[in-house]
Amino acid sequence: MKGGLKRKTVKEIKVDVDKCTGCRSCELVCSAFHATPKYSSINPGRARIRVVIDELRDVYVPVRAGEYTAAECMGRDTYTLNGKEYDECAFCRASCPSRDYFKEPDSGLPLKCDMCEDEPPLSEPMCVQVCEPGALTYEEREEEVGEEEVKRGEMEIGLESLVNKYGVKKVMDTVARLLKT
Amino acid sequence: MRYAETGFNLEIDLSRGSIEKVETDPRLTELHLGGQGTADKILWDRVPPEVEAFSPDNLLIFSTGLLHSTPVPGANRTVVNTFSPQTNLHAHSLFGGFFGPELKHAGYDKIIIRGKSPSLVYLWINNDKVEIRDAGHLRGKGCQETAASIRQDLKQEKAQVAAIGLAGENRVYMATIEHSNSSASRGVGVIMGDKGLKAIAVRGTRDVTIAQPDKLFELCLRLRKEIYENPICGDPMAHNDDETFHVDNFAWGNARERKKGYWKKELEEKWGELTRKLKDRDTSCYNCPKDCHAVVNYPGRQRYALKCFNKLTYLMAAHKELDFNYDILGVTQEYGLDGFSTPQVLAFAIELYEAGILTDQDMPGFPTDVEGRFFWLIEKIVRREGIGDVLANGVYWASRQIGKGAEEFDHNTTKKFEQVTIKLGKVNPPYFLMIATGEKMSITQIEGSYPQDPLPTMEEREKFARDWVAAPDDTFKKMFLEWEKRNELPFEASCAICDWNEIMHYIDDAIGLCGFLSSFRGQFGGRIPYHTHNIPHIISLATGMEIDKEGLWEIARRNRNLVRALNVRRGMRRKDEKPPEDHWKVRDPEMETKLLDAYYEFKGWNREGIPTKETLDKLGLNYVSEGFIQGGILIDNKGIPAKEITAENEKN
Numbered sequence: 001m002k003g004g005l006k007r008k009t010v011k012e013i014k015v016d017v018d019k020c021t022g023c024r025s026c027e028l029v030c031s032a033f034h035a036t037p038k039y040s041s042i043n044p045g046r047a048r049i050r051v052v053i054d055e056l057r058d059v060y061v062p063v064r065a066g067e068y069t070a071a072e073c074m075g076r077d078t079y080t081l082n083g084k085e086y087d088e089c090a091f092c093r094a095s096c097p098s099r100d101y102f103k104e105p106d107s108g109l110p111l112k113c114d115m116c117e118d119e120p121p122l123s124e125p126m127c128v129q130v131c132e133p134g135a136l137t138y139e140e141r142e143e144e145v146g147e148e149e150v151k152r153g154e155m156e157i158g159l160e161s162l163v164n165k166y167g168v169k170k171v172m173d174t175v176a177r178l179l180k181t
Numbered sequence: 182m183r184y185a186e187t188g189f190n191l192e193i194d195l196s197r198g199s200i201e202k203v204e205t206d207p208r209l210t211e212l213h214l215g216g217q218g219t220a221d222k223i224l225w226d227r228v229p230p231e232v233e234a235f236s237p238d239n240l241l242i243f244s245t246g247l248l249h250s251t252p253v254p255g256a257n258r259t260v261v262n263t264f265s266p267q268t269n270l271h272a273h274s275l276f277g278g279f280f281g282p283e284l285k286h287a288g289y290d291k292i293i294i295r296g297k298s299p300s301l302v303y304l305w306i307n308n309d310k311v312e313i314r315d316a317g318h319l320r321g322k323g324c325q326e327t328a329a330s331i332r333q334d335l336k337q338e339k340a341q342v343a344a345i346g347l348a349g350e351n352r353v354y355m356a357t358i359e360h361s362n363s364s365a366s367r368g369v370g371v372i373m374g375d376k377g378l379k380a381i382a383v384r385g386t387r388d389v390t391i392a393q394p395d396k397l398f399e400l401c402l403r404l405r406k407e408i409y410e411n412p413i414c415g416d417p418m419a420h421n422d423d424e425t426f427h428v429d430n431f432a433w434g435n436a437r438e439r440k441k442g443y444w445k446k447e448l449e450e451k452w453g454e455l456t457r458k459l460k461d462r463d464t465s466c467y468n469c470p471k472d473c474h475a476v477v478n479y480p481g482r483q484r485y486a487l488k489c490f491n492k493l494t495y496l497m498a499a500h501k502e503l504d505f506n507y508d509i510l511g512v513t514q515e516y517g518l519d520g521f522s523t524p525q526v527l528a529f530a531i532e533l534y535e536a537g538i539l540t541d542q543d544m545p546g547f548p549t550d551v552e553g554r555f556f557w558l559i560e561k562i563v564r565r566e567g568i569g570d571v572l573a574n575g576v577y578w579a580s581r582q583i584g585k586g587a588e589e590f591d592h593n594t595t596k597k598f599e600q601v602t603i604k605l606g607k608v609n610p611p612y613f614l615m616i617a618t619g620e621k622m623s624i625t626q627i628e629g630s631y632p633q634d635p636l637p638t639m640e641e642r643e644k645f646a647r648d649w650v651a652a653p654d655d656t657f658k659k660m661f662l663e664w665e666k667r668n669e670l671p672f673e674a675s676c677a678i679c680d681w682n683e684i685m686h687y688i689d690d691a692i693g694l695c696g697f698l699s700s701f702r703g704q705f706g707g708r709i710p711y712h713t714h715n716i717p718h719i720i721s722l723a724t725g726m727e728i729d730k731e732g733l734w735e736i737a738r739r740n741r742n743l744v745r746a747l748n749v750r751r752g753m754r755r756k757d758e759k760p761p762e763d764h765w766k767v768r769d770p771e772m773e774t775k776l777l778d779a780y781y782e783f784k785g786w787n788r789e790g791i792p793t794k795e796t797l798d799k800l801g802l803n804y805v806s807e808g809f810i811q812g813g814i815l816i817d818n819k820g821i822p823a824k825e826i827t828a829e830n831e832k833n
Binding site: 018020022039044046050054055056057085129 | 251254286329341385386398405406462464466467469472476
């Protein structure tokens with residue numbers, strides 16, 4: 001085995017939209033699992049998964065919450081698949097300013113799917129556990145990744161991107177100025 | 182802290198345009214649970230018997246069930262109650278889908294609507310923000326079209342909408358309220374239209390809390406798997422191309438003719454192929470692992486959700502095939518017409534035309550082919566144009582308005598309401614009681630727990646009885662073991678069967694469970710998800726209320742007697758409690774009289790079918806018995822009415 005490489009578990013939820021019956025059990029259980037304390041309240045409005053449903057067009061698409069983004073995309077996407085037209089950004093997982101999705105209903109703070117991380121770990125995320133028709137299925141696989149890719153904090157990633165863009169000096173100057181104000 | 186419920190109702194007065202959020206009394210939850218139970222208490226308190234269905238003082242109540250928005254799978258049926266212009270009695274209908282749970286997340290257990298709006302409006306409930314909005318632009322629009330349009334206008338993809346179509350707007354008695362893959366019928370759509378309310382849109386993002394979440398979730402996660410894997414729950418007919426049960430046993434045309442042996446293997450293949458061609462997918466209601474509704478995509482029609490026996494009612498009324506039924510549903514569901522009563526009204530009109538009672542003068546341009554006639558009549562009915570204005574009042578009233586012998590063609594109504602088209606041989610005692618005394622106007626809303634037929638051998642019976650979890654106690658098992666012939670059951674057994682069957686429905690109506698997992702499933706034996714043994718525990722975990730099996734039965738009995746009380750106060754009596762004359766070919770009037778006497782006694786009702794003071798007081802319904810005595814309905818405990826009031830008040 002080559003030194004400097006390490007194994008990483010990739011968690012994946014496969015979505016078979018043809019099997020979705022639109023029952024929204026995934027939304028219900030997700031909101032309850034992420035309540036504090038666990039299961040203490042139910043509110044699909046807080047779920048980190050939502051089922052996009054349009055009965056007139058036979059659209060049933062479970063979408064899990066992805067990253068928060070402060071700015072919306074430069075353009076929007078609409079898809080037509082098998083003659084069915086999907087809403088603008090229907091498949092997008094971002095919590096973004098263009099829509100109310102994947103935000104806490106009261107505070108507006110972004111919500112993100114964490115694959116139901118828990119101690120001890122669950123066999124499968126809760127949305128998959130309640131999806132009896134099998135629209136959502138769970139898989140784990142091992143991937144080899146470079147060792148230098150140690151997990152870095154959000155701030156480090158953010159700062160690095162600023163340094164790349166503006167150079168170290170400009171970033172340092174800005175930080176110094178911010179400290180004075 | 183209120184668990185499983187919000188503790189608030191939304192009060193809307195459409196005449197004044199007022200909106201109020203009103204806290205409810207938790208004691209009423211203990212007495213009636215919720216859903217229809219608590220709705221009927223409101224109807225008793227606030228709608229006196231002289232209030233006619235079309236009066237602004239009539240209420241239209243949308244209730245969530247007590248278990249909506251909890252993890253309990255299949256708790257999603259919203260109940261709608263009012264007084265019906267067709268029967269002048271209590272109206273009840275349930276619809277599945279997503280509406281009730283959404284309403285609860287918006288912070289309300291009920292929407293109580295009174296008054297009439299001077300112009301067509303819709304209600305928009307977005308958590309605490311509630312608005313009565315103009316619906317002028319939605320006039321004449323189809324139900325689903327209305328829902329889609331409202332969602333788009335509000336930019337609320339997740340809003341749940343219940344809407345009426347043209348039928349409701351024009352106060353057609355067969356009008357439905359359509360929502361998602363479900364609809365409410367039997368007298369509620371017409372009242373929504375009368376109130377000038379085109380639709381209700383709801384979006385809710387509030388928490389619902391339950392008393393013992395860990396335990397309830399654990400139980401429900403297990404139940405879900407069982408429900409999914411259990412072939413006898415849900416609607417098995419939704420996934421079966423074999424239609425023998427309905428086409429061979431139910432009557433065709435205007436509930437006239439049974440076609441035994443109609444079903445053939447070739448038909449199963451032909452119809453099955455058509456269904457597969459037209460069906461996009463099967464869909465579920467909120468938080469249910471079953472998928473009982475088919476999305477049908479008929480060429481040239483908008484997609485619609487197919488449910489249950491609607492698949493066959495139009496084709497059987499018209500003596501046609503499945504293609505016709507799929508086609509016409511695409512039209513009738515958008516207009517918001519009930520798939521049970523409407524086909525009977527259409528077949529009835531065609532019979533009158535063929536008998537020369539209705540003529541070309543009444544029906545100018547009436548087509549010669551039956552498909553054409555059905556579509557022609559629908560257009561007239563939903564607009565109340567010409568003869569449609571008469572037929573829109575249902576078979577009972579239309580036959581009396583038409584006269585000239587048309588009354589003879591009204592042969593399948595009970596309490597003035599079109600019954601399921603069943604015509605059988607010899608009178609069946611429990612079924613006699615269910616059809617005669619049911620107040621939900623359809624056999625489907627009372628039958629379901631006790632099997633319809635005995636099993637041939639003792640061995641089979643014993644096995645059935647052993648596995649039968651739904652049976653409330655051993656007396657029902659004993660009854661089943663001793664049961665030899667379908668129509669031969671002792672009075673005592675018949676009374677107990679009718680009672681148990683209806684009690685299960687009263688439980689479901691209060692807590693919002695789907696009958697396909699509960700009240701309609703005991704009859705198949707085996708392990709069904711919900712029954713009187715486990716429902717109390719589930720209610721306790723969800724609400725924190727202490728409740729056991731006996732307590733549950735008592736509440737259901739209280740709710741059942743309250744419906745009877747509402748109807749008795751409006752004039753319903755023994756004379757109204759009779760199945761259609763020809764429901765069975767062979768009748769036994771003497772036995773039927775004795776049986777009804779025995780059942781009334783079993784229920785604690787007097788010979789007129791009125792709950793006695795003792796019965797009412799024991800259930801804590803003292804205010805009802807006091808009202809009855811004051812109103813001369815009861816003289817004393819055993820008394821018969823002091824004066825005859827009839828339910829047959831002249832219309833309009």
